[in-house]
Amino acid sequence: MAEETLVLFKNIRNPKYNKSLAGYKKAGGYKTLNKVFGMKPDEVVQEVKESGIRGRGGAGFPTGLKWSFMAKETGKPSYLVANADESEPGTCKDRELMLKDPHLFLEGMMIGCYAVGCHHGYIYVRGEFFPAIKTLIDAVDELYADGLLGPDPMGSGYQLDLTVHSGAGAYICGEESALLDSLEGKRGQPRVKPPFPAVSGFNGCPTSVNNVETLACMPYILSDGGVDAFKSFGPQNNTGTHLVSLSGHVNNPGVYELRMDVNMKDIIYGIGGGIRNGKKLKGVIPGGSSSSVMTADEVDVLYNFDELAKINTMLGSAAMMVFDEDTDVVQLLHRITRFYAHESCGQCTPCREGTHWSRNIIRDFLNGNGSDEKLKRLDRVGGNMLGTTLCALGDAAALPIQSFVKKFPEDFRKYYAN
Amino acid sequence: MPVFHIDGEPVEFEPGEKILSAALRRGKIIPHYCYHPGMSIVATCRMCVVDVIDLGNGRPAPKLQTACSVDAAEGMKVDTMNQKVEEGRKLVNEFLLINHPLDCPICDQSGECTLQDYSFEYGSGKSEMDYSKRVYGWRDIGTFVSLERNRCIQCSRCDRFTREITGTNEFGMFNRGHELTVDTFTDRTMTNKFQGNMADICPVGAITEKEFRFKRRAWKLKKNRSICTGCSTGCNVTIEHDRNEVFRLKPHENQNVNKWWMCDEGRLTYRIMNERKSRINRPLGRVGENLEGISWEEAYGAIAERVREMAPLAQNVIALTDTHASNEELFLIQKLLKDGFSSDNIFCPLPNWEQIESDFFINTLITTDKTPNRAGALALKIKGDAKNAKLKEAVKSDLKVVFVLGNPFETEHDLQQKIKTAQLVVHIGAYHNSWSEIADVVLPGQHYSEKIATYTNKQHLVQATDIAVKALRRSRPEWQILSELAEALGQNYDFTNINQVFDSMSRETKAFSGLNFDQIQSNGIELAQTAKDSGKKLIKAAA
Numbered sequence A: 001m002a003e004e005t006l007v008l009f010k011n012i013r014n015p016k017y018n019k020s021l022a023g024y025k026k027a028g029g030y031k032t033l034n035k036v037f038g039m040k041p042d043e044v045v046q047e048v049k050e051s052g053i054r055g056r057g058g059a060g061f062p063t064g065l066k067w068s069f070m071a072k073e074t075g076k077p078s079y080l081v082a083n084a085d086e087s088e089p090g091t092c093k094d095r096e097l098m099l100k101d102p103h104l105f106l107e108g109m110m111i112g113c114y115a116v117g118c119h120h121g122y123i124y125v126r127g128e129f130f131p132a133i134k135t136l137i138d139a140v141d142e143l144y145a146d147g148l149l150g151p152d153p154m155g156s157g158y159q160l161d162l163t164v165h166s167g168a169g170a171y172i173c174g175e176e177s178a179l180l181d182s183l184e185g186k187r188g189q190p191r192v193k194p195p196f197p198a199v200s201g202f203n204g205c206p207t208s209v210n211n212v213e214t215l216a217c218m219p220y221i222l223s224d225g226g227v228d229a230f231k232s233f234g235p236q237n238n239t240g241t242h243l244v245s246l247s248g249h250v251n252n253p254g255v256y257e258l259r260m261d262v263n264m265k266d267i268i269y270g271i272g273g274g275i276r277n278g279k280k281l282k283g284v285i286p287g288g289s290s291s292s293v294m295t296a297d298e299v300d301v302l303y304n305f306d307e308l309a310k311i312n313t314m315l316g317s318a319a320m321m322v323f324d325e326d327t328d329v330v331q332l333l334h335r336i337t338r339f340y341a342h343e344s345c346g347q348c349t350p351c352r353e354g355t356h357w358s359r360n361i362i363r364d365f366l367n368g369n370g371s372d373e374k375l376k377r378l379d380r381v382g383g384n385m386l387g388t389t390l391c392a393l394g395d396a397a398a399l400p401i402q403s404f405v406k407k408f409p410e411d412f413r414k415y416y417a418n
Numbered sequence B: 001m002p003v004f005h006i007d008g009e010p011v012e013f014e015p016g017e018k019i020l021s022a023a024l025r026r027g028k029i030i031p032h033y034c035y036h037p038g039m040s041i042v043a044t045c046r047m048c049v050v051d052v053i054d055l056g057n058g059r060p061a062p063k064l065q066t067a068c069s070v071d072a073a074e075g076m077k078v079d080t081m082n083q084k085v086e087e088g089r090k091l092v093n094e095f096l097l098i099n100h101p102l103d104c105p106i107c108d109q110s111g112e113c114t115l116q117d118y119s120f121e122y123g124s125g126k127s128e129m130d131y132s133k134r135v136y137g138w139r140d141i142g143t144f145v146s147l148e149r150n151r152c153i154q155c156s157r158c159d160r161f162t163r164e165i166t167g168t169n170e171f172g173m174f175n176r177g178h179e180l181t182v183d184t185f186t187d188r189t190m191t192n193k194f195q196g197n198m199a200d201i202c203p204v205g206a207i208t209e210k211e212f213r214f215k216r217r218a219w220k221l222k223k224n225r226s227i228c229t230g231c232s233t234g235c236n237v238t239i240e241h242d243r244n245e246v247f248r249l250k251p252h253e254n255q256n257v258n259k260w261w262m263c264d265e266g267r268l269t270y271r272i273m274n275e276r277k278s279r280i281n282r283p284l285g286r287v288g289e290n291l292e293g294i295s296w297e298e299a300y301g302a303i304a305e306r307v308r309e310m311a312p313l314a315q316n317v318i319a320l321t322d323t324h325a326s327n328e329e330l331f332l333i334q335k336l337l338k339d340g341f342s343s344d345n346i347f348c349p350l351p352n353w354e355q356i357e358s359d360f361f362i363n364t365l366i367t368t369d370k371t372p373n374r375a376g377a378l379a380l381k382i383k384g385d386a387k388n389a390k391l392k393e394a395v396k397s398d399l400k401v402v403f404v405l406g407n408p409f410e411t412e413h414d415l416q417q418k419i420k421t422a423q424l425v426v427h428i429g430a431y432h433n434s435w436s437e438i439a440d441v442v443l444p445g446q447h448y449s450e451k452i453a454t455y456t457n458k459q460h461l462v463q464a465t466d467i468a469v470k471a472l473r474r475s476r477p478e479w480q481i482l483s484e485l486a487e488a489l490g491q492n493y494d495f496t497n498i499n500q501v502f503d504s505m506s507r508e509t510k511a512f513s514g515l516n517f518d519q520i521q522s523n524g525i526e527l528a529q530t531a532k533d534s535g536k537k538l539i540k541a542a543a
Helices: A019-024 A031-037 A041-051 A063-068 A093-100 A102-116 A130-146 A176-183 A212-214 A226-231 A263-272 A303-309 A328-341 A349-366 A372-385 A393-407 A409-414 B019-026 B083-098 B114-122 B156-167 B197-199 B264-269 B296-310 B327-339 B361-365 B374-379 B389-396 B414-422 B433-437 B476-488 B498-508
Strands: A078-085 A122-125 A161-168 A205-209 A241-248 A256-257 A281-285 A319-326 B004-007 B007-011 B049-054 B077-079 B145-148 B170-175 B181-184 B208-209 B223-228 B236-242 B243-252 B284-287 B291-292 B317-321 B355-359 B402-403 B425-427 B443-444 B454-456 B461-466 B536-539
Touching: A019 A130, A031 A102, A041 A226, A041 B181, A041 B425, A063 A102, A063 A205, A063 B443, A078 A102, A078 A176, A078 A212, A093 A130, A093 A212, A102 A122, A102 A130, A102 A161, A102 A212, A122 A176, A130 A161, A130 B498, A176 A205, A205 B284, A205 B443, A226 A328, A256 B361, A263 A281, A263 A319, A263 A328, A263 B007, A263 B498, A303 B454, A328 A349, A328 A409, A349 A393, A349 B083, A372 A409, A372 B083, B007 B170, B049 B083, B049 B114, B114 B223, B145 B197, B156 B170, B156 B197, B197 B208, B197 B243, B197 B264, B197 B454, B208 B461, B243 B264, B284 B296, B284 B454, B296 B402, B296 B425, B296 B443, B296 B476, B317 B327, B317 B389, B327 B374, B327 B498, B355 B374, B355 B402, B361 B498, B374 B454, B389 B414, B389 B425, B414 B433, B425 B476, B476 B498
Parallel strands: A078 A122, A078 A205, A122 A161, A241 A319, B004 B077, B317 B402, B355 B536, B402 B425, B425 B443
Antiparallel strands: A241 A256, A281 A319, B004 B007, B049 B077, B145 B208, B170 B181, B223 B236, B236 B243, B284 B291, B284 B443, B454 B461
C-alpha cells in the first residue's frame, strides 16, 4: 500500500496551515534561505548536485548539473526563470504548489537565484492560472513588504527581485527556449539549440529555466541533513519525492506526493483507490499526454525516471492518466492529437504538417473511413515527426500516436472492420 | 584552417562555422529552404538534415542533424548522401507538399523554385494526403511584390528579412501550427525600398515580383553578370533577358558591395534597357533645320572637315559629359580634347550628394547620386562643381566645337541656348534629349546593358558591365565612337577593343595606374589613387 511521503506537501496537508508569509514562517519557512545566504553559491550548486534531484518538468535533467553549466564571468547578468507554464495535459502539480503554498516555491526560487547568481528572477506562469497568478503576486508583494526581496534580503546584501509574468496560454511556451522568447515579448517559438539557455538565454544572457516543483524541493534539500534525507526517498538516480498527478478512471484522483520507489500498480489500486465502478484497467498514460501509453500488463513497474525509460516510455511530468476497459482509445488519441495540432507553433515542417495530418487521419477512423492502409499511414506520419523536429513537441505528438497504434491496433480496427 | 569531412572529402572551415555554410562554400550542395547566409539561423525547414557519423570524438550523432545549425568540428565526418539522409529529406519534402497547391504551371517561380527541384529529387510523385488543402487568399502586400500564401512553406526568410536586414518589421508570421502563415502587419502594404529581395529569397513562389509576373518562364531567361548603373553604389547584378528583351535584374552576391541585396529602384532600371522610342538608332546630321540619317563615315567625315575649316583654338573647344559615362569614355574624351585641341575644357555636372548612414547595411545601398561613375570622373580630375562657375567662364568665349556625351546639364537651358550658337555641336549618346535636338551631328551610343564598360563606384571600386543584349544595329559603343572620331581628326589611337582603352588609361592616368582590365572579373578592383569627394555628405537614416 503506497503512502504519501510529505516533503513538499508538508504544509499543504496540514489543515491548519495558513499560506501567508507569516504562516509559512511559522511552519519553519525561510530558515533554509537564511542558511543558504551564508554559503557560497558554488556550495549550493554542489549540494543540489549531490542530492541527485532531476528536473520535474518532464525531461528529468539533473538540476545541479544544469546550474553548473551556467556560463560564468560573461560580463552579463545571469537569470533564473521559473517555468510555471504547466500545460502538459494531465499535469496539475505546480498549480497546487503555487496556489496552496506559494512561499515554499518562492523560497526555492530565491535559493535557486542565489545559486546561479541571478539578481532578478522571473516566474513565467501559465496564462490561464488566474488564481495562481494572483496568489503569487500577493506572495511576492508580501516578500517585498517584509524586505525578503529587494536590496538586502535577510541582511545578506544580495539584491534580489522577482517578477511574476503571465503567459498567454500557449503549450509551446512551456518549452524553455520558447518560454524565453515569450518572456522577451516575442512570438513563443523554440529556438535553435545550441546555444543552450545556460549560455545564451533570456535577452542573450546565461539563464537557467527550472520547473516550479524542482525549485520547491530546494528548501528541503538545502536544510540541515536535507541532501541525505532527499536521497533516501528513492533508488539511485531517482532521488527525492515527486508529485504525481493522478487522473482518469480511478476512484481517488488527485495530486499525491510519493517516493520514487513506489510501484505503479500500488498507485492506481492503493492510493488511487482502484478503477472506478469496479472496471478493469485498460491502459495508463504514465507521464503526461506526450509519453508512450502503457497497457494494463505493463503497469507492474516502479514509477520513476529510469524504470519507465526501460520500458520505452517516460515519467515526464509524472501525470498519470488511467483509463478503463470501456475507453474508446481512438477517441482518446484523437483528443491528444488534436491538442498537439492546435498547440504546434508551426515553425518547423514535420510538426506543423504532421500533427494536423495525423489528426485528420484519426478523425477518418472516427467517421468510419478507416482502413488498414490508413492505420499504416498514421503510424508512418507519426513516426516521421519523431526526432525530426526542432523541439520536443514533434516527439510529444509522435510518441502517443505510435504507441497507441502499436498497443491498441484492435481498437482502431473495430472502427472499420464491419 | 581546421578540416572536417563531407562524404569523405576534406572541407576547411572557420571556427564556429556551420556545416552547411562550409559545405556551400566548398560547392557542395545540401538541400535547404530556411537557411540564408545573410540572416539568423532558425533550422525550421529540416531539409538540410545530414548524418553526422562522427562528431569528431569518434561517436556518431544520435539522430540526423540539421547542417545549418550544427557547428563544424575538427575531425567531424558528415554524410550527405546516405539512405538515412535521403529518407529524412523525403519525409520533409512530403510534409511540405501536402498543403502546397502544386500550381507550378501558373507559378512564376517555376524553374527557379527549390521546392520544385527537391521534389523532383526526393518527392514520390504521389501524395497520400487525401484531405482538402490549407487555403489562403492572394494578398497585395507591397508596391513591388505580391504574396500567394498557399505556396508558402513557412521558411520565415521574408519575416527575418524585414526584421534583420531592413529593420522595418512590417512583415511577420501569423497564426500557428498548421495555419501558420506570413503577411504584413495590420494588412497594410509594405513601404520598404527593398521588397524585391523578398522575392529573391523566397524559395518558392509565395512572394514574386509584380514587375515580372507572367512575363516569361524563368528557364527561358539567359543571364549575364553586370552591375547596376542606377546609382553610384554599383550593386552587382545579373541581367536576365530573352530574345533581346531584358526582363529583370537580380542582385548578384558581392560581399564588398551589395552583399546579397539591391534596391527596388535599381531593379526597375531594366525598363530603360528595353526602351526603343527615344533611342538614337543611327548617326544623324543636320541638314537645314532637320536631322537626317547619314552613315558613320559621312558623320566622321563631316566633323573632320568642319574642324579643319575652323581650326579652333584650345579655348574654342569644350566637351560636356555626365557621370553616366564609363571610365573609358571619360578618359577618351579627355584624351581627345587634349591630343586634338590641347584643351582641358571638359566639364561634368557633379552635384552634392548624400550617403545614408544606418545600422542596417541595406539602407546604405541607396544614395542620392543616381549616376554610376562620379568617382571615376573625380579620379580622372574632370572639372565640375555645383555652380559650374568654370563652365560659365568657358562658354563666354567664342565657342566653335562642342562635344556632348550623354545628357549633362539637362536642366540648364541658358547653357544649352548658349551652346546652340557654337559652330559645331557633336552629341554622342544612346537617347534623344535636348542636346540631340540642338546638335549638328548625332552619334548613336549604347546603353550599358549592350556594351562592356567599367564604372567606379562610391567605394572607388572599378567594376565592369557585360554585353547582355544585342545593341541596335547601327549604334556603336561610345569608346569606339570616340576613338574613331579621334582617328578622323588625325590622331593615331587604333583602339580595337575595350581592353586596349583600359590599358591606355592605366598607363596614362595616376588614378588607374597599375590596374588591369582582366583583374576586374567578379569582385572589382580598387582604384590605385582615390580622389577626395567634397560633395559627399553623410546623413543619418530616418528612424
